[in-house]
């Protein structure tokens with residue numbers, strides 16, 4: 188581990204002068220982007236952050252106060268395995284690719300650029316949230332997520348520079364040029380152009396949208412293109428905390444709402460009513476489902492055949508790694524009706540991955556509903572049907588109710604405010620967002636966490652203001 192190089196890394200960057208020079212040229216542009224689009228107003232503050240210092244499962248991270256622009260962003264790959272093999276597809280069992288396979292160069296570059304684009308996008312979406320943090324603990328968690336998304340951008344830029352030559356370098360530059368929500372140069376995926384301007388949005392985003400990241404990265408962590416696999420494996424280590432922030436954040440909001448429900452009217456008491464929480468779930472869950480791509484996809488079949496992108500836990504969960512002869516049945520809309528259609532399994536792998544994701548989200552819902560039950564409240568939160576409010580794939584262009592029944596566009600519009608956050612809902616949530624920055628204090632609309640970070644209490648100065 189070359190931790191004190193200008194670009195910390197465990198890929199022996201100093202031995203590849205050309206790549207090192209290219210990345211050192213990209214570095215100041217990255218820092219300019221961070222200063223312009225990273226967290227507003229807190230750049231000079233000391234934040235209690237974890238920094239990756241090794242890729243060993245135990246003790247990979249160091250916790251200490253850091254000013255965010257001084258964060259050690261670096262390039263860390265899980266160590267190479269001896270004799271790594273392609274794990275699935277038509278080339279299963281052959282030696283893993285150490286270079287980009289020629290015929291899949293464009294497709295692979297697209298996968299890496301699309302993943303890479305989400306990382307700075309989320310930092311941009313969250314850049315004003317620090318100003319309304321519910322506690323110092325939450326403020327620190329926000330910044331932890333932000334700096335690690337910055338590092339994930341580095342991870343993808345390393346692959347672009349290291350394996351794609353000139354067009355890789357151009358793509359790396361473009362990653363710093365697009366801007367979330369900017370109509371002229373938007374980020375690639377729609378969920379990453381949606382505003383994330385209050386903390387309920389932030390928790391729903393880290394719960395649902397970061398979790399999409401987990402599933403994409405998991406599928407790529409078993410890629411036959413070994414540098415990508417090893418990069419994603421280490422990113423997943425960091426990603427777990429982001430989902431923890433979202434999952435427990437929402438759980439704490441739900442718990443507080445339940446407590447206030449027992450005292451009287453949640454709005455009058457300054458909490459977030461359950462129906463608004465449900466609408467935020469509906470919004471972010473449906474946008475996050477879109478990130479998996481079309482239900483029927485020739486790209487997914489090609490990526491799998493090539494051994495580039497597998498299923499979730501391909502090695503652990505499956506014995507047949509060719510998926511060549513199986514059939515997958517899904518419902519599609521034809522002549523105004525939902526009817527079953529059979530497709531080759533390889534063409535349905537986006538949907539297979541999405542189904543794994545939904546199962547994982549259900550576990551979060553169960554935890555939040557337990558928070559309600561623990562407070563003696565009988566209301567329950569739920570996930571909308573995966574056909575609801577979709578903009579990508581088989582169900583885009585059709586309208587479904589929250590339970591997945593096909594309905595007319597007029598009916599959807601009539602009932603939209605039942606299911607999705609209205610301007611008034613968003614304004615109400617925003618009206619609660621006042622910064623609480625005293626050590627040990629917390630905003631009224633959220634419960635404190637069960638414990639602090641790295642053995643520290645909740646009442647700890649996580650950010651020195």
Ligand SMILES: [Fe+2]
Pocket residue numbers: 306335336339400426
């Ligand atoms: Fe990330």
Ligand SMILES: [Fe+2]
Pocket residue numbers: 336397400426429
């Ligand atoms: Fe993340």
